[in-house]
Amino acid sequence: MTEKIVPLPQRVTPSGGEVLRLGSAPRVAVPSESLRELGEVVVDLLRRLHRVEPVLVVGGEGDLTLGLTQEPPDADIAGVQGIDPLDEDHPSREVYGLDVREDGAAVTASSAEGLFRGATTFAQLLRPEAGGGFTVPGVRIVDGPAMAWRGLSLDVVRCFFTVEQVKKVIDLLALYKFNVLHLHLSDSQAWRLEIAGWPRLTGGGSTGADDLPSYTRDDYREIVGYAAARFITVVPELDMPGHVLAAVRAYPELRGDGEPPHKWLAYLDPRAEVTFRFVRDVLGELAALTPGPYLHVGGDEAFGMPEELYGEFVARALEIARATGKKVVGWQETARSGALTPADVAQAWIGAGDEFDLDAARAKTPAEYHPLLDIVAETFARSAGDVPAAVAAGVPVLASASSVMYLDRRYAEGSLRAGQTARRTEVGHDSYTPRTCRELFDWAPGTLTEIPDGARLAGVEAAIWCETVEDFDDLVFLLLPRLPGIAEKAWTPSRTDWDAYRGRVAAHAHWWDRLGLDGYYRSAEVFGP
16 A cells, blocks of 8 residues: 555555556646646646646546645644744645545645645555556545655755756655755855856856856746745755855955965955955845745855854854845854854754764875865864754754765665666765665654754755766766655654665656656665565
């Protein structure tokens, strides 16, 4: 019954052996024109996963009928916890009921978002018949998320992905009921979003930026709109005051009069007259382009920046971001400023076992770079106090522990394809200990050692950094089959068994092929005997 569903629903009850039979043109019904876009997205999902040609019916009945109710389905399921990425006072809106009987299937929910989550589950239930058509087992499912914030942070700086490629990532997130796409848009390697008044960030100067691809405003709007239609909120990040070499190369005045302690380091100097005009402009435009309620201001790894300057900058940047009307997310280091409030979110990322090891770094790095490593070590030495400081200030914590949620970690197990087994030593950070898919499945949000007791957990967010990623196939190689496991941890409140889970997720491989994600890692631990 649930052998192909990921994430696992909260409550599943068989319906007495009934079976719904569908042909190659199933009818998807929505009650009104206001839900036409939802119906079109569901039709597109069924078409792409199952190679059928669904028919959308507005009003009337269908093989799959989506219906709004005043209240979410009444059932004894665990309630949602965390911070709503849409900032709405409707925590049960993703709860849905799905009834499948021999005469048709119906999804009910109190919102279009809940209807889409239920339709996604229905899409995973379809079983192809040998003679053509599909069957769906009779079932009653009542389901909803454990965590309100379920996201993926995608680095489009170190490796640029086209709008169409980002849409493929969004399709994957939608399939597994994620609801946040955190776009990392700027870093030392490049600035990926055009900003009015600062054209050299993305080209037109002598810095080489004009040779690097970036998103136009219309590109960004297209990504945001595509995600919203699939009930995924885009949280954009412009990283500051560190990770800004691309910006200061384009506009050297942002560096101020001070000299960084190393040529590869740069930070936005709060003493420079131009700095906060720049921050107001870039955050103001980003806020205007972003319908969602959150902006991410970065704040991590400001290597070589004096402590007092860092605190001053972060405090001012937070004020500027809030003045746009948005709420603010920052990496855990922003807690060092003392300026975070309970309305903000601190993203905890330094995982247990991944602390910076200066001796190990020195051993594999040429001596000329050792002074840089010393600066890095000084910054990481303070990291243990970040999350406790945020918790003490009442700031919600978004769990992104690198130990289990950074998907740029190398695979420890081999692939069923020999070429992939060799490639696993090239794609992914060598600073992280390789781990198997099973090891990365062995956690739960409430038991993460990186999150102190008493913390208000905002949610769960995986991350994929692209220093070792050269193209979209490399991205897919690292994301799959591991990303669905993050989805299950964030959605399903009870701990699920690895052996049962691997069987469910392995059955999805042909769907990944159909979504244009055929570069996934054929993990022997997931797909083997």
